[in-house]
Amino acid sequence: xxxxxxxxxxxxxxxxxxxxxxxxxxxxxxxxxxxxxxxxxxxxxxxxxxxxxxxxxxxxxxxxxxxxxxxxxxxxxxxxxxxxxxxxxxxxxxxxxxxxxxxxxxxxxxxxxxxxxxxxxxxxxxxxxxxxxxxxxxxxxxxxxxxxxxxxxxxxxxxxxxxxxxxxxxxxxxxxxxxxxxxxxxxxxxxxxxxxxxxxxxxxxxxxxxxxxxxxxxxxxxxxxxxxxxxxxxxxxxxxxxxxxxxxxxxxxxxxxxxxx
Numbered sequence: 001x002x003x004x005x006x007x008x009x010x011x012x013x014x015x016x017x018x019x020x021x022x023x024x025x026x027x028x029x030x031x032x033x034x035x036x037x038x039x040x041x042x043x044x045x046x047x048x049x050x051x052x053x054x055x056x057x058x059x060x061x062x063x064x065x066x067x068x069x070x071x072x073x074x075x076x077x078x079x080x081x082x083x084x085x086x087x088x089x090x091x092x093x094x095x096x097x098x099x100x101x102x103x104x105x106x107x108x109x110x111x112x113x114x115x116x117x118x119x120x121x122x123x124x125x126x127x128x129x130x131x132x133x134x135x136x137x138x139x140x141x142x143x144x145x146x147x148x149x150x151x152x153x154x155x156x157x158x159x160x161x162x163x164x165x166x167x168x169x170x171x172x173x174x175x176x177x178x179x180x181x182x183x184x185x186x187x188x189x190x191x192x193x194x195x196x197x198x199x200x201x202x203x204x205x206x207x208x209x210x211x212x213x214x215x216x217x218x219x220x221x222x223x224x225x226x227x228x229x230x231x232x233x234x235x236x237x238x239x240x241x242x243x244x245x246x247x248x249x250x251x252x253x254x255x256x257x258x259x260x261x
Contacts, residue, residue: 035070035073035091035092035093036073036075036089036091036092037061037072037073037074037075037093038075038076038077038085038092038093038094038095039053039055039057039058039061039074039077039082039094039095040076040077040078040079040082042079042168042189043055043189043193043196044056044189044192044252045057045114045189045215046058046076046096047076047192048076053074053076056247056248056252057095057215057217058074059250060095060113060217060235060238060247061074061217062074063238063243063247064110064217064234064235067234067237067238068230068231078167079147079148080147080166083147084147086218086220087106087107089220089222090220090222091220092219092220092223093218093219093220093231094107094217094218094219094220095216095217096215096216096217097149097215097216097217097218098149098213098214098215098216099111099112099213099215099216100149100152100153100213102149102153103149103218105221106221107220107221108218108220108223109217109218109219110216110217110219110228110231110232111215111258111261112214112215112258112259112260112261113214113215113216113248113258114188114214114248114252115213115214115215115256115258116186116187116188116189116212116213116214116215117186117187117212118153118184118185118186118209118211118213119185119186119187119190119206119207119208119209120136120142120182120183120184120206120208120210121175121182121183121184121185121204121206121207122175122181122182122204122205123176123178123204123205124202124204124205126181126205128181130182130207131208132208135208136182136208137158137159137160137161139161139181139182140180140181141161141179141180142154142159142161142163142180142181142182142184143162143163143165143170143171143174143175143180143184144163144165144171144183145164145165145167145168145171146164148168150185150186151164151184153210153211154184163180168189168193169193169196171183171184172193172194172197172199172204173197173198173199175204176197176199176203176204187206188252214258217231219231236260244257
């Protein structure tokens with residue numbers, strides 16, 4: 001009789017072959033179910049350096065790919081484009097994504113791989129004070145990034161003073177140049193976004209924490225369940241053997257590693 005410890009890897013290998021065969025099934029010259037691995041320019045979680053996509057979330061996904069022997073074709077797109085592709089098509093992996101009530105049933109979730117705070121920022125020295133969400137509704141303009149969860153959440157909360165842009169560096173510029181009163185970012189990404197915009201985090205100041213939460217690797221809802229389960233199992237194995245912790249400490253030293261859910 002084959003032991004469970006021996007049989008499990010054999011079973012997983014068989015599932016990988018079956019899942020990848022299904023996803024990469026070709027029709028003529030075009031692969032009709034080709035797996036897409038998508039992310040955005042969102043350092044330190046995901047970004048391009050020296051022609052290669054890298055970052056914390058990228059390294060987590062890349063480790064899963066290596067363990068499952070899946071080709072690495074990760075590419076960076078504007079968030080709105082990647083989000084819509086993942087929302088409307090099967091076999092799309094999109095990372096990293098904040099898990100919200102609105103998105104809960106729209107995707108499969110792998111993780112969490114990290115946590116962050118969503119914060120209203122003002123220009124340093126502006127004197128703007130925000131004590132609650134109603135105060136934020138009263139300012140003239142708030143810069144937001146289109147298709148980000150933060151913009152969606154503010155719209156759902158009844159905000160009508162939003163100025164949407166496709167990229168977050170434009171939100172920083174608008175804030176520092178005085179074109180808007182506030183902008184909204186996560187604390188884990190805003191330092192690098194400010195630098196990319198040509199400024200410094202010292203040019204901004206946090207004025208109100210809107211929410212806290214966790215971000216995940218998302219998989220499109222119509223992707224085969226067997227493929228989703230493989231990713232969940234593989235991430236759990238990374239978590240339990242210490243690999244995830246090493247990646248986390250490399251990119252987010254001193255941070256609190258989220259509990260596996």
